[in-house]
Amino acid sequence: MRTKVGEIVELRYNKSEERIEFYYKDGFLVLLNQRKILKDML
Secondary structure, X not given: OEOOOOEEXXXXXXXXXXXXXXXXXXXXEEEEXXXXXXXXXX
């Protein structure tokens, strides 16, 4: 999956903390609040 920041190599859902974790090729990591972001994305 390509984004403006780079190519996402792994996407994980952290259930205990309710967040989505994006792992990029360059090691960049973004943690998003799952509920808010999913509402914005859908």
